[in-house]
Amino acid sequence: MRMITYCDALNEAMIQEMERDSNVFVYGIGVPDHKKIFGSTADLLEKFGAERCFDTPIAEDSMTGLGLGAAINGLRPIHIHIRVDFLLLAMNQLANLVSSYCYGIGGKVGVPLVIRAIVGRGWGQGYQHSKSMHATFAHIPGLKVICPTTPEDAKGMMISAIRDNNPVLIFEHRWLYWQTGAVAEESFEIPLGKGKIVKKGKDITIVATSWMNVEALQAAEILARNGIDAEIIDPRTIAPLDEDIIVESVSRTGHCIVADNDWVYCGFSAEVAAMVSDRCFGKLKSPVKRIGFAHTPCPTARHLENQFYPNAETIVRQVENTLGIDKIDLSNELFYSHENRFKGPF
Amino acid sequence: MKSVNLDLYRTMYLIRKSEETIQKYYAEDQMKTPMHMSMGEEAIVSGVVGALNLDDQVLGTYRSHALYLAKTGETDLFFAEMYGKVTGMAQGKSGSMHLSAPEKGLLCCSAIVASSIPIAMGAAYANKYQKNGKRVAVFFGDGATDEGVFWETVNFSCLKKLPILFVCEDNGFAVHTPREHRHGFSSLHKVVSSFDCNVFEEKSTDPEVIYRTTQKALSTMEQNDKPCFLRLHYYRYLEHVGINEDFDAGYRPKGDYLDWLKLDPIRLQREKLGTIGFSEQQILELEQSVDEQIARSTEFAAESAFADACELHTGVFI
Numbered sequence: 001m002r003m004i005t006y007c008d009a010l011n012e013a014m015i016q017e018m019e020r021d022s023n024v025f026v027y028g029i030g031v032p033d034h035k036k037i038f039g040s041t042a043d044l045l046e047k048f049g050a051e052r053c054f055d056t057p058i059a060e061d062s063m064t065g066l067g068l069g070a071a072i073n074g075l076r077p078i079h080i081h082i083r084v085d086f087l088l089l090a091m092n093q094l095a096n097l098v099s100s101y102c103y104g105i106g107g108k109v110g111v112p113l114v115i116r117a118i119v120g121r122g123w124g125q126g127y128q129h130s131k132s133m134h135a136t137f138a139h140i141p142g143l144k145v146i147c148p149t150t151p152e153d154a155k156g157m158m159i160s161a162i163r164d165n166n167p168v169l170i171f172e173h174r175w176l177y178w179q180t181g182a183v184a185e186e187s188f189e190i191p192l193g194k195g196k197i198v199k200k201g202k203d204i205t206i207v208a209t210s211w212m213n214v215e216a217l218q219a220a221e222i223l224a225r226n227g228i229d230a231e232i233i234d235p236r237t238i239a240p241l242d243e244d245i246i247v248e249s250v251s252r253t254g255h256c257i258v259a260d261n262d263w264v265y266c267g268f269s270a271e272v273a274a275m276v277s278d279r280c281f282g283k284l285k286s287p288v289k290r291i292g293f294a295h296t297p298c299p300t301a302r303h304l305e306n307q308f309y310p311n312a313e314t315i316v317r318q319v320e321n322t323l324g325i326d327k328i329d330l331s332n333e334l335f336y337s338h339e340n341r342f343k344g345p346f
Numbered sequence: 347m348k349s350v351n352l353d354l355y356r357t358m359y360l361i362r363k364s365e366e367t368i369q370k371y372y373a374e375d376q377m378k379t380p381m382h383m384s385m386g387e388e389a390i391v392s393g394v395v396g397a398l399n400l401d402d403q404v405l406g407t408y409r410s411h412a413l414y415l416a417k418t419g420e421t422d423l424f425f426a427e428m429y430g431k432v433t434g435m436a437q438g439k440s441g442s443m444h445l446s447a448p449e450k451g452l453l454c455c456s457a458i459v460a461s462s463i464p465i466a467m468g469a470a471y472a473n474k475y476q477k478n479g480k481r482v483a484v485f486f487g488d489g490a491t492d493e494g495v496f497w498e499t500v501n502f503s504c505l506k507k508l509p510i511l512f513v514c515e516d517n518g519f520a521v522h523t524p525r526e527h528r529h530g531f532s533s534l535h536k537v538v539s540s541f542d543c544n545v546f547e548e549k550s551t552d553p554e555v556i557y558r559t560t561q562k563a564l565s566t567m568e569q570n571d572k573p574c575f576l577r578l579h580y581y582r583y584l585e586h587v588g589i590n591e592d593f594d595a596g597y598r599p600k601g602d603y604l605d606w607l608k609l610d611p612i613r614l615q616r617e618k619l620g621t622i623g624f625s626e627q628q629i630l631e632l633e634q635s636v637d638e639q640i641a642r643s644t645e646f647a648a649e650s651a652f653a654d655a656c657e658l659h660t661g662v663f664i
Contacts, residue, residue: 025475051475057505062464062498069468072453073403075475077468092495096458097465104444105454106436107661142662166663 001182009151009183010040010116010172013158014078016187018048021076024162025052028063028080028116037080038118038177060089064115068098071113076162081117084131084171090115098167099142110165114158119173119210119261122305122337127297132210132261134171135268138239144168144192145238147210147261151181153236156190164192171238173211173261195242197249201231204319205249207272208232210261212291212310214336219315226328228319238268246272247279254285257318259310264292286322291315311335347554348622350396352632354553355615357392357419360636361412362612364421367640368411368428369589376648377428379441384412385583387515389611391416393556394483394513394576397564401451403473405466405484408443408457413485417452421643431650437657459520460486460493463512467499470508481564483511489520492528503573504542511563512538512575517582522597535577543572549579551611554618581606 004012018024025048031037032045032053044053056063060081067077081087087094094115101111120129138145144166148154154172161168198213199220208216213234220230231249235242250256256276258269269290276288294308312335320327365383372381384391391412395404406413414424427434428442435446443457453469456462466484473480490496491514503510514534518525531537539545544566548559556578563574581603585592593600619629 057498057502059495059498059502061495062467062502065461065464065495065499066468066471066502069453069465069470070472070475071468072448072465073469073472073476075472092458092461093464097454097456097461101454102664103661104436104440105446105448106439107664109448110664144663 002185003180004151004183005177006151006154006172006179006181007038007040007177009155010158011042012183013155013162014041014044015047017159017162018044018052020187023074024076024078025070026078026080027054027056028082029056029058029086030082031055031080037082038174040177041080060086061093064090064093065097067113067115068093068101068111071111072101072109076112076114078114078116078162081115083120083129084117084133085120085128087115087117088131088133094137094143095140099140101142102166103142111167112165113167114161115167115169117169117171119171121174121211121309124300125298126300130298132171132173134169134209134238135262135266135271137169138268142167143239145171146192146236147171147173147238148236149176149210149213149234151179151183153190153196155183156188157192157236159187160189160192163189168192171210175211175214179214193237193240193242195233195235195237195245197245198232198234199230201229201253203229203253204231204255204257204323205246205253206230206232206257206259206315207246208234208259209238209268212259212261215310215312216259216315218312218336219319222312222316222328222330222333223319228323228325230319241271241275243275243279246276250276250280251283254283255322256280256284256288257291257315257322258288259291259315262292263295264290265295267292289318289322291318306337350557351554351615351618351622352624354392354396354557355612355619355629356632356636357396357416358388358553358612358615359633360419360421360639361388361392361415363636363640364415364424365411367644371644372589378430379428379443380587381442381589382409382587383584383589384409386517386606387580387582388412389551389553389615390513390515390556390578390580391485393553394485394511394560396553397557397560398481398483402481402483403451403453403469405453405462405469405482406445406455407459407462407486407490408455409487410445410455410485411442413455414445414447414452418447418450421640422646423447425640425643425647426650429647429650430652431647432653432657433646433650437653439661460490460496462486463490463496464499466510467503467508470503470510471506474506474508481509481511481567483513485513485515487520488514488516488518488525488534490514491534492520500538500541500543500573500575507571508573509567510573511560511567512573514575514577516577516579518579519582519598521586522595524597535575538575544570544574545577546574547577551580551606551609551614553611553615583607
């Protein structure tokens, strides 16, 4: 099958949906400019015109309301934020209006609004260009939250999000944009609310989100060389969560580590840990362990930033602790960093 | 204009009587929803909505009893929602502050000040894109103009030349805080005038005046393709939230109220009907039919069931 990048997969999904349905339009700060949201909105203006692909003032609050109003009047807006941190300016509309519109109108009218937000990382992004906070949004009833990891998931889940009659927030990790993978040329849907087994294994379950799947895969490869067969589950959708795929896996392995691309405290990893404790209590051979960002704002300087983010090494060390095995020599391993970023294929 | 004036009176009478009915029964504690009463603003809502087409769309605030009743004319779903019954427009999930009637063009009412204003812009964007000729009117108090999102929305609506009416129902207070304590400028409509839009101001309790001003706004918007801002002054008769007067609180003198009460829109409009050729009998018949409608609706609401417990979970998604 054809190989394309995550970024091109997002772009292709939007183009195919805009060709299929004239109600779909795309907007946001910088969407039609020469940088095209890192290339993900390339050709939209040229193909579909300024009514369906337009720039906005720096006004996230009102522009989110615009999406809601257009959605309840028959259109299917896609609102793009080049950083999740900027999406926070839309929190009133999201938490007070978008999420409760359908409920408050007696379930009669849906809100087919898609919001794309990019998770920044590295090269000095610092504490206002690096947030993910997917759990914060997933906390709010009425919002669907997805974190596609692979190019195939990016395309299929984007198409599902656009066709969904409810609000869907897509969190796209910037480092995943360069990743390549096999993606079908024709249009296809990957259902929201369905997780994926990224790698089968029998010894321990690693539930990973977004970029942490890349780290988990490297960790699993190191562990495999040392006789440990880890299973990796990518929930893909944060809300609504595919609990069963996690429960089934942990029931087999008896061990669970959650590697979330976000802060740990009150985060998605806590939700998974609580759910696993509840549904797998008698089958757990060890406590559920959680991995995520340090509980600090994200620092700018590289050496501190490297302390802030967990990586494959963090996962390997946690697996050793959980399974009670000897420390693996990692001195010859090359871990991902901004200088040595992952380019795929996944 | 004769039949328009009768319709305006009917709408205002329906609003006033519906709220007086709420006042009458509220102490029974069966309507467990915070009431932000419209009393005093009937002429504005009736005049603006009366000038709109039936398929034009409106959005409001937590103070939107008047808007709902003017746009729909119905009271069954209205009172059932106040009583929290399954027969309400949102099965009791929304109450007084979140009235809606999407099939009749009331898209939503929000209890977060100014938050429905950008939604109206999105609705107008869709209408313009679909070339369906519908206009959107969004109602809000002067407190909403303190919010950044109001200015964001005016800005972008003017930029995109959207078919939208910003209707500021100006009672001079944001909750209890007067204009002088909030504004670093002297004239709201002059500031809005610096945007590329049409601005109108009225200080009248005559619904016909509001009706004509709205007609003028709509035709001007049709001609020059620019949004309209209407600043319409009124006096809120009752407390910010609740069914009582609050002149003993000291933030506004009762004398102001008494001055405005001399110009009470319902009383003046009733008198006007007499001068333009309606008999007392005709007016009484109209009032009686509205009274009966409200009585039937409150009875319907009282007799209706509450939603099943499982209804809690329905409607989060469609």
